[in-house]
Every structure is written in structure tokens, then in C-alpha cells.
Amino acid sequence: MILINSSPKDALKIFQPFLPIFVPVGVGCLLAACEQAGIKAQFIDEQVEDRMLDRVAEYVRTLEKPYIFAFSVLTAGFKNAVSASKELKRCYPDSVILFGGIHPTAAPDEVIAFDHIDAVIRGEGERPLIEFYRCVKQGKDFTHISGLTYKAGGHIVHNDMSDIIEDLDDYPPFPYHRFTSGKYDLGFVLSSRGCPYRCIFCSNRITTGKKYRYRSAESIVDELEMLYNKYSRRYVLFIDDNFLVSKKRTYTLMEEIKKRGLHEKMTFNFQARGDNVNYELLTDLYDSGFRSIFFGLETASEELMKTVKKGETVAECVTAVRMSKKIGFHVSATFIYSLPGETHRDRMDCVRLSNELDLDMVRFNNATPYPGTELYDIAVSENRLCVKGLYENFNSVSTFIENPFSKIPFSYVPAGNSEEEIRMDILLSYLVFYLDFSRLKSIFASPDKGVGWFNAGEEIFEFLRKIPALFLMGGLLSIKFGELFLYTFIGKKTSLSFREIYSLFRERRDARKHIHQIVKDHTA
Numbered sequence: 001m002i003l004i005n006s007s008p009k010d011a012l013k014i015f016q017p018f019l020p021i022f023v024p025v026g027v028g029c030l031l032a033a034c035e036q037a038g039i040k041a042q043f044i045d046e047q048v049e050d051r052m053l054d055r056v057a058e059y060v061r062t063l064e065k066p067y068i069f070a071f072s073v074l075t076a077g078f079k080n081a082v083s084a085s086k087e088l089k090r091c092y093p094d095s096v097i098l099f100g101g102i103h104p105t106a107a108p109d110e111v112i113a114f115d116h117i118d119a120v121i122r123g124e125g126e127r128p129l130i131e132f133y134r135c136v137k138q139g140k141d142f143t144h145i146s147g148l149t150y151k152a153g154g155h156i157v158h159n160d161m162s163d164i165i166e167d168l169d170d171y172p173p174f175p176y177h178r179f180t181s182g183k184y185d186l187g188f189v190l191s192s193r194g195c196p197y198r199c200i201f202c203s204n205r206i207t208t209g210k211k212y213r214y215r216s217a218e219s220i221v222d223e224l225e226m227l228y229n230k231y232s233r234r235y236v237l238f239i240d241d242n243f244l245v246s247k248k249r250t251y252t253l254m255e256e257i258k259k260r261g262l263h264e265k266m267t268f269n270f271q272a273r274g275d276n277v278n279y280e281l282l283t284d285l286y287d288s289g290f291r292s293i294f295f296g297l298e299t300a301s302e303e304l305m306k307t308v309k310k311g312e313t314v315a316e317c318v319t320a321v322r323m324s325k326k327i328g329f330h331v332s333a334t335f336i337y338s339l340p341g342e343t344h345r346d347r348m349d350c351v352r353l354s355n356e357l358d359l360d361m362v363r364f365n366n367a368t369p370y371p372g373t374e375l376y377d378i379a380v381s382e383n384r385l386c387v388k389g390l391y392e393n394f395n396s397v398s399t400f401i402e403n404p405f406s407k408i409p410f411s412y413v414p415a416g417n418s419e420e421e422i423r424m425d426i427l428l429s430y431l432v433f434y435l436d437f438s439r440l441k442s443i444f445a446s447p448d449k450g451v452g453w454f455n456a457g458e459e460i461f462e463f464l465r466k467i468p469a470l471f472l473m474g475g476l477l478s479i480k481f482g483e484l485f486l487y488t489f490i491g492k493k494t495s496l497s498f499r500e501i502y503s504l505f506r507e508r509r510d511a512r513k514h515i516h517q518i519v520k521d522h523t524a
């Protein structure tokens, strides 16, 4: 069997050279399950593989027929997965094409409708994939497998899903040894799955579920120790959907980290919600080696916070960020623009808030109604869903990363707004926040901070090699910002005015002065 991660190579467009390539985590989990079951499985990651067909030809020489090509698919990679699988079916007509992952789980009918796709496995794939493999190899019927979607007599059949695996320690450990080609950053750990909240824009729970499940502290810290000793990782990102859902487990984990002295040798990053932290917990986390937090702030409007059903308030998030900064954490955050009911003023309030909070890094994303989310249903019901091709425009960071000469249409624009207006607001937000020497320096100097952020090169040679791409990116960004000023000047496509831009910059300066004064008073 060959597992294929079909994330496109250029998903991050002009920023691609500067973002670390991440291990395809779902594929890794499946490889571990295969290894444990004694199944020979290879993988191909299209993020880093130029010649997929050659690689397949090389691998199939060592495999027995029928070949199984199992694709792991996010929405952004759907187009790639469809064309690659079509090509494989053409070259190996008696092979079995299987799709799994978040997009096929959310939209199985759409996926199985392709003639060349034989089956979809929905949800977590570790157990059903093994069963599927055994049935196919032994020539047995596989249509009874839980979570399977298949075609029969011109109809689409969806088998019920089996119960989720409650104890994550029942799954085998993550196979870091399969990703040691030097292309990947191995500094990550998946310590829990699932999230009990119901934010309308989030598709995390489509595969991992609403129930929060976590691994034992021993197994997590064994993994941290292994990453330190075997792979020389000094900082590790916890990629959990929601790291702090259970305080009890967080304290057990912190105790284990300290018991083994890792808090003195390593630093850790994680993503959390504002309402899940308090001063004592944050201080304890800091003392246990945690140094960088990522908060999904999403909006500065309490009204919109209710719309997105985040289940927390802006005030709670603000308090959480302030506490984290005071303790000494590096704090990153995201805001989502283009939410239902949002206005230009709401967006500008987000820029103000990011400055007032003196965040270390911010991303201003555009709301993307991924299939399976409530936002998708809203976009459909408002008749405002825009799907280009096979979801090629479904990209939540498109405004910043797109090439100004081939813009990516938004997948959703709320009533009362225009796409170009939101695009200009996103660009201005980035400009106001990042046109600041200390913030830019912090990005270049700290590749270990934040979640999958900007990496201009950890070593001088790597940095030098990236200089031409850096110039190209700088040129393209200048064109985008030039466009922003042009539209503001001619009063078209944006409701921004130079007066408003000036006042945002002035407020930023005042906010920073205010913060520096607080820090000074505090130190005194």
C-alpha cells in the first residue's frame, strides 16, 4: 500500500519558501498503525516530492498486487488528489483507489462520485484502514467496514462509523523515524485529539470528534525525551486542536515534564482558548518550559464572537493575552475577517486590539467555509458560497500569500461587504501591525516561535539561499500595498481613507507608548 499526502506544493504561494514543511500528521498516524499490524506501507508526500509517478513505479516493484493507493486529503489538496489518483488509475487499472482525511469525511458523496475512486474511509483511519487492506489483499468483501463509503449498483452507500477509540494510548506512537529525510521539522507532538466546542468556522472535529481524548503524560514525555535525545529538538510545538481542555491532565503533564528535568532543556509552544487559562495555570506552564502561546482571538466584537459560537468573550481573550504577556510568553494570535454580519469598523477594531495587546505575531485570515462546518451551511443558505473548481479558492490565508497578478477569489463574502474591500482591510491590518522594526526582527530572529509561521532560515547559508525569493516576495508585497494606497487615493473598492490610516498608525504609536510605560512602572 502507498499512502499519499496530496497537499499542493505551492499551497502557500509567495510565502512557500519561508514556511517550514510540516510532517503530514494523519499519514504518519496511519503508517504507525500499518507498522504495528505488520503491513508494508510506503508514503509519498506531494509537498516535497516532484516526481510522484516515478516514486510510485519504484515502490510498486516491492509490493504485491492489487496495489492500494490511499490518499490523505484536506480541502486545499482535493484537486491535486483527484488528478494524481486519476493518473494512477490510468497507469495501474487494477489498483484500488482509497480516499480518507478531513475533506472526504466531510464530503464523501462528492468524492465517491468520481468513477476512478473506489472507496472512502471516513473519520480516524487507523483501524478501518488495516481492515480494508487485509480484505483487499485476501480478495474478501470489504463493504462491511465501519465508516466506509462505496458505490454499489449505481448507489452510494455510507456505512455507520464505529465508536471512536477512547484511549489514545491504544494507538501506536508517532513514527518520527519515517520522516527523517531532513525536509521536515520534527519538533511537534500530538498529545490530544478532539474538541468539545462548536465554533462555526472550524472543521477540526470532523475527524477527531467532539470528545476530548488525551494520551498519558508518560507516553507524551517519553516522546519529548526521544525528540530531545534522538533528534536534537530543543523546542516542540503541541499541535493539539485545543491543548488546555483538561486542567487535570495539563497538571499531570507538567509534573512529568519537571520530574524528568525537560523544562530546563526544552521549550514548548501550544494553542489555547482565552477562557481556558488563569494566572496560576499560565505561571505553572511557564515554569514547566512552555514559552509560546497561540490564541485564536478571531474578532474584537462581542457580537461577532456570539455569531461564531466560540463560547468565550473578547474580554476573556484580552485578559488571557495580558496575563500571558505579563508572565513573559511569546503570544501569537489570529483574527478572522469576512464573518457573517461583519463591517469595516469591526475589522479595524481588530487591528486596534492587536496593537493594544502588543501581540508578538498576528495573522488576519479570511473566513473560509470548509465543508462540514456551520459556516458552510450559512454560506449555502445565504447563497454566498463561491467554489472555484475543486475548492481551489478555499484558502484562509489567501489575501496575504496570493500573487497580486492572480488573485484567489474569496469563498465567502458576507452581505454588506465587497471582496475587494475585505482584501484591502486585511492588507492594511498587516501593514499597521508589521510596519515596525521590533516586530519584523522578532519574526526573523525567532523561527521557533508561533505555529508554522515564518522561517527565513535558521542557518546563515539557508538564509542566503533564500535571498532571491525574499526579494521576489518583497516586490510582490510592495505591489499589493501599492494597490491598497492607489485604491484609497482614488476612493474605489475600499472604504478606507488616508485620515483613517493615519489615525490607526497614530493609535498604534500611543498604544505602544502606553505599554512601554506599564512595563517601566512594573520593572520599577
Ligand code: B12
Pocket: 007, 008, 011, 022, 023, 024, 025, 026, 027, 029, 030, 047, 070, 071, 072, 073, 074, 075, 076, 077, 098, 099, 100, 101, 102, 103, 121, 123, 124, 125, 126, 129, 190, 201, 202, 203, 204, 205, 207, 208, 239, 240, 241, 370, 371, 395, 396, 397, 451, 452
Ligand atoms: C497541525 C495542523 C496543521 C499543521 C500540519 C498539517 C499537516 N500536514 O498535518 C500546519 C500548521 C502546517 C497546518 C497547515 C495548514 N492547515 Co492545518 N491543521 C492542523 C491541525 C490542528 C491538526 C492536524 C492533526 O494532526 N490532526 C490529527 C490527525 C490524527 O488527524 P488527521 O490529520 O485528520 O488524520 C486522521 C484522519 O483524518 C484519517 N485520515 C487522514 N488521512 C487519511 C487517509 C486515508 C486513506 C484514511 C483511510 C484515513 C485518513 O486518519 C488519520 C488518523 O486518525 C488540524 C486540525 C485537525 N484536528 O485535524 C488543522 C487542519 C487540518 N488544517 C487546516 C487547514 C485549512 C490548513 C491550511 C490549509 C491553512 C492555511 N491556509 O495555511 C494549511 C495547509 C497545510 C498543508 N500543506 O496541507 C484545516 C483543514 C480544513 C479542510 N477541510 O481541509 C484543519 C482541519 C483546521 C481547520 N481550520 O479547521 N495545519
Ligand code: SF4
Pocket: 195, 196, 197, 198, 199, 202, 203, 204, 205, 241, 242, 273, 296, 310
Ligand atoms: S476553533 Fe478551537 S475551540 Fe473552536 S471548535 Fe475548533 S479547535 Fe475547538
